[in-house]
Amino acid sequence: LRTGIPEVVYGKGKGEKQIVEATLKLAERNGVALATKIENIKRVERKLKEYNLNNYIVKINRVGKTLSIRKKDYKIKKFGCVGIITAGTSDIPIAEEAIETLNLMGINYIKAYDVGIAGVHRLFPYLKRMLSSKVSCIIAIAGMEGALPSLVSSLVDVPVIGVPTSTGYGIKITPLLTMLHSCSPGLAIVNIDNGFGAAVFAGLIVKNLLREVHD
């Protein structure tokens, strides 16, 4: 039914055994599976050694705190392109979570990290490259004052998906509110730290390119 959306194991609060086995089971069934928000990634790495994974391609993303498992005979055809931008370095884990999700959906991406409002001159060349690569949308990830997605949206003509993050200090709801109140139309958001959700949403936008058009 809902083809193309990877099923995920939400890792927070789960033990390494539970994570590994749940992810394997999903991969067994669907060909591919993802675990996100893994709290102790090292323990998961060690745990994996106890399993016979000859028929699988296993990938740990330590920064993104994800585990991806894919059957060797399950092919993912790459297609389309999206941009991924972070304001600061502390937003990178959420970007990496999004990237692993895109990988499983077979979506290409261009990334630009640490190009937030405090170093805004670094942003422009990246945006240019994304637009010339015909990205279908841009995922913009920011914590602190969360102003980056609004700025990006005012500069480009593709949909921008804002992801507020809880990294950094202060009142956690701030970047969420900032993004919601953007005066630049063309921006929609997902929940705090929801890199996975942003990537699925982006993937569904890209999938439109495979559709015929109603005219």
Place this chain on the structure above:
Amino acid sequence: LRTGIPEVVYGKGKGEKQIVEATLKLAERNGVALATKIENIKRVERKLKEYNLNNYIVKINRVGKTLSIRKKDYKIKKFGCVGIITAGTSDIPIAEEAIETLNLMGINYIKAYDVGIAGVHRLFPYLKRMLSSKVSCIIAIAGMEGALPSLVSSLVDVPVIGVPTSTGYGIKITPLLTMLHSCSPGLAIVNIDNGFGAAVFAGLIVKNLLREVHD
């Protein structure tokens, strides 16, 4: 630069003269213009009579509280399709604001009003029709408990844009929170009552169909 996004006059707090003249000025410049959230729509209707509008097509949407002005020689080519769904009847003004925005962007739409969670059986045939019409995305508008977008997103494979509304009673932030915490990926949201923003975002998704693809 940001082609295809209609410029708008935000009507709240503005007098009828200010609204009419600002909208006319934008239409003069861009070929087309929109005013939204007009508080006294009747006064605007009366005011319009004082102007020579022979070269314009003028449209008042009383429910949506919008005014659209288009130069007669400015053509809008229709393209693509999006779905628009409201949970209740009190969400319709926001849907109509979105529709007027889509009209100016030249996007086709299919609408389904009052198909919220309390009468959920009415929802299914509409969703089917939207999917078979190859909508690129669905705008789902809901107040009160705000559960509809989450349900829609769990049933379809296209991106869903949730719009929480302030209509109905109670704590105004409720449907916003509900939509943010949806456990169904494929849903992103705009701010409370932002029908305009949802439509622009949807329009940008549709515009992707005009793009060549990076493979």
Place this chain on the structure above:
Amino acid sequence: LRTGIPEVVYGKGKGEKQIVEATLKLAERNGVALATKIENIKRVERKLKEYNLNNYIVKINRVGKTLSIRKKDYKIKKFGCVGIITAGTSDIPIAEEAIETLNLMGINYIKAYDVGIAGVHRLFPYLKRMLSSKVSCIIAIAGMEGALPSLVSSLVDVPVIGVPTSTGYGIKITPLLTMLHSCSPGLAIVNIDNGFGAAVFAGLIVKNLLREVHD
């Protein structure tokens, strides 16, 4: 006075010794007793071995984090029926807390776990079975966006008791607000994670069946 409501020990913040002895004391006095929200259930299990419990039936529910103690000669007559539904798997501990409470009150139940809005087709057969079993009410437990109780209430004609949970991620008050703002009448709620309170309330509804009626 308040017959039929089991006295409980609230386990959070209490040591294993305190929990065991308080529960035993209540069981001694009332024939039956319950401890809920036990933080270290394993320590309680070990502690129990130090006591002579020959005259008691002792039950640990590891998922529900409860301890029930009943005197062997204290009989509980089963009566009536309620439904218990959870949206996700992470809501199960709260459901199990409710079930242990129902057990002590002598109320039958039918349960349906993991039938939330993201997999809504699984919900319908369960509801049908509950209604044909003449449940007096349904306890609907959900975290995240908390939309399930509202949906259930719109589909059935018995009272629905919503229990928001704090499991999952995000702003903890979300499912509480969602349930309060349900547009479907026939839904009332208890506090976040209060499986015990929901079960007592359900039990009191069932007890009405033992009453004569005022006509």
Place this chain on the structure above:
Amino acid sequence: LRTGIPEVVYGKGKGEKQIVEATLKLAERNGVALATKIENIKRVERKLKEYNLNNYIVKINRVGKTLSIRKKDYKIKKFGCVGIITAGTSDIPIAEEAIETLNLMGINYIKAYDVGIAGVHRLFPYLKRMLSSKVSCIIAIAGMEGALPSLVSSLVDVPVIGVPTSTGYGIKITPLLTMLHSCSPGLAIVNIDNGFGAAVFAGLIVKNLLREVHD
């Protein structure tokens, strides 16, 4: 499907014409209908004079701000009993809204107004009378500090439905929070000022008496 729950017109924000016609239309279809939260009750009274209502029994409740319309040939059989208690006089409109809802559902009731915590000695004889009349549940309505439902629940063995009100002054969410955090099990709540919802819930509890029992 959902038999026995009256359909209602939510009056807030609606004009007198809209209210009268919507209610009439529902009464035409279902035999009976209710409009609640009418902001200008006098205008509705006057408006009604413009219609031929010979086949209807029309009732305005000025305090409860409701309009009930019933076809003369639609009979409502009275059944069961519930208690209705308010803490202060300013909570009475919500109680009257509940009562008009109960009337349409055919539920008997016993009421006790202004028996809140500041005059608690007045409460006891009313509770006694309710219990001896075998009420199936009690609706307890309170604003300000909202402590009454918790007290009632600690004194009786039937389910108590708390209704926080927004009357009085101060932070409107206070009585809602108080009721949610009651340390007396046997209490569930509906949203602020939701007299209608409380009555429907109570009516569904009473309807259980018509059910056969699963043993």
Place this chain on the structure above:
Amino acid sequence: LRTGIPEVVYGKGKGEKQIVEATLKLAERNGVALATKIENIKRVERKLKEYNLNNYIVKINRVGKTLSIRKKDYKIKKFGCVGIITAGTSDIPIAEEAIETLNLMGINYIKAYDVGIAGVHRLFPYLKRMLSSKVSCIIAIAGMEGALPSLVSSLVDVPVIGVPTSTGYGIKITPLLTMLHSCSPGLAIVNIDNGFGAAVFAGLIVKNLLREVHD
């Protein structure tokens, strides 16, 4: 200047050495001193053994988490009387903190623990005893729904000082709001868990009895 108010060391976040030496220093200077909110009371007990305290009377209150130090030659004359009431057993630590403060101020007290709204019949005899003992005011301490101070205030003619507590579960601000919105005049409050502040305030009320009167 501010005679009669004991200087205190606020223990939270402080190590045992810091607590003991700061308290000793104040006792040295003022004759008497108090440390409150001690997180590791056992370590403080052990630490005290390293000091020569022959000239001091030292008192640890394990429940109240306080340390009092008084010079042997510093006399405290007992005077007046206040009442201290807690709703639950988990509010007792705050009551004990208040009592140790009263002790240093030389104020007599009558205490009544666990007499909250869920067991309200236990409250009345205690109130009677307090009033016949001519208490100058009553400190009423409650968590959860926080309704007790309001009830007490409606039953007595002396000032009631409400102390909301953070013990128990749920939204911590609830009992604070409940007490602020009491509809019974004669109640004022201090901050959450501030047993010390309530006792100082009560002590200042008692001290009025030593004043001559302006007529």
Place this chain on the structure above:
Amino acid sequence: LRTGIPEVVYGKGKGEKQIVEATLKLAERNGVALATKIENIKRVERKLKEYNLNNYIVKINRVGKTLSIRKKDYKIKKFGCVGIITAGTSDIPIAEEAIETLNLMGINYIKAYDVGIAGVHRLFPYLKRMLSSKVSCIIAIAGMEGALPSLVSSLVDVPVIGVPTSTGYGIKITPLLTMLHSCSPGLAIVNIDNGFGAAVFAGLIVKNLLREVHD
């Protein structure tokens, strides 16, 4: 029972007729009565002319928005003294509400208006006069940042009752929070704008002087 506390009519949301008659009825019964928070004081003044009030002493306080009615043969003996301080001029209505309450309780007072933190040098002579007049407590009323009660409490040895006000601009809960978090013990508070409650509390403190002492 609760002797000495005047019964009051809360004027907000009530019409002039309702206010006048409710107050008269209470005065008839108790000898004396007060109405507070009267929204249209002029209409109440006019309304009063329609009644025969020969046996009453009637007092309107336009600033305090109160109406006091006293039977001519009801004597109030003056006793004790309290201080009343406001930070700004916009806090004066709340102070006047408190004063009218004190008048009915027969309590003397000394007032000092507009002596807030922005003109703090004006505060000191007033405090000196209050202390030398042996006030039993001080009511300190402040809006905006609400810092005055904390400062007063740090300078005097009598209980200080803080009253946060909603006058001025900004986030209304600010002065309430400021007062609750005072680092100066000897301060307790009542709810926002509750001049009446503060005065009743102060009156109960003064009444202690009539009590015999427990030693």
Place this chain on the structure above:
Amino acid sequence: LRTGIPEVVYGKGKGEKQIVEATLKLAERNGVALATKIENIKRVERKLKEYNLNNYIVKINRVGKTLSIRKKDYKIKKFGCVGIITAGTSDIPIAEEAIETLNLMGINYIKAYDVGIAGVHRLFPYLKRMLSSKVSCIIAIAGMEGALPSLVSSLVDVPVIGVPTSTGYGIKITPLLTMLHSCSPGLAIVNIDNGFGAAVFAGLIVKNLLREVHD
């Protein structure tokens, strides 16, 4: 004492007579005075005609909603310079309030309106001009998402004073939070809509230039 800070009359909630006379009285005393936040500026204009103002220079700022009154013989020497920037057109009233305050303090200014993040290219030339004019600081005023001050601060080396505004729609606290959480040091803020406070603060910074330096 506090030389150079104009005394102001806060106009909100005050009648035209009260505003005019209070401002005149301050001007009489200090040579100069300001009234801000005047709700009905037209009535104030008319009221002024009733007074003999021959010895005064009177200025109404309709956009800024201020009234300034200066004695003809009171000279204000112009000195220093500050920048004033607004994000949108709806922030202009707050900017004008600030400008009138600067005028009375004798501070020069350079202004740039409607240069927010949605039209960010317009911002740069203004900043350049301000820096080359040696402004001592910049006042940056923004509503909606409030991102402008943060961006400005990241581009300049002078202190930036952020003023969040309540204009526009949505959750009013958003721009305040955005500015507080700026990741660009060099930004401090005043309260929502406080143009007056920002200008006084800026004026005090400029006054430093008149000081000798401690080295």
Place this chain on the structure above:
Amino acid sequence: LRTGIPEVVYGKGKGEKQIVEATLKLAERNGVALATKIENIKRVERKLKEYNLNNYIVKINRVGKTLSIRKKDYKIKKFGCVGIITAGTSDIPIAEEAIETLNLMGINYIKAYDVGIAGVHRLFPYLKRMLSSKVSCIIAIAGMEGALPSLVSSLVDVPVIGVPTSTGYGIKITPLLTMLHSCSPGLAIVNIDNGFGAAVFAGLIVKNLLREVHD
């Protein structure tokens, strides 16, 4: 570009190795660097021993939880002066963080600790000294009720930068709100605990003295 503002490493959540190397790298590049909010300062001290730091001057501030590194051949010329005031002893770490920042910017300072509203007489001589030393501004740091900056601002004629702290107990947002709502103009604030930001802002004010003036 942004000369004179030290680049900082935000230490929270970072390991000792990451902190030391990031700070060293910045010092290498800029001549000077700072790390703030170091959670385990002892581990950083130990870690530093593993590096050859002959060419650097290294300074650990244990109270301020900072690490400063400066190249030996990088000279900082001292200039100007600012005041630094704390309300309590628990605010000192934030003051020390500010001081280390000022040190790197080459700004002189005068400090006054623990002179809050509870011991306000201690404040006056310090303020006098600061004013006679011609400070360009004052940083006022306070937790709890946060009233100190408002008081200071009402007593001096230089800009005051308020820093709310999260130390002490209670609702963390209280001192922030207090400072924002100050009725004394001349006060602007930075975010909670942002000693670094306050110091940079103060440093930029001082730098104005090096500018020529626009007249």
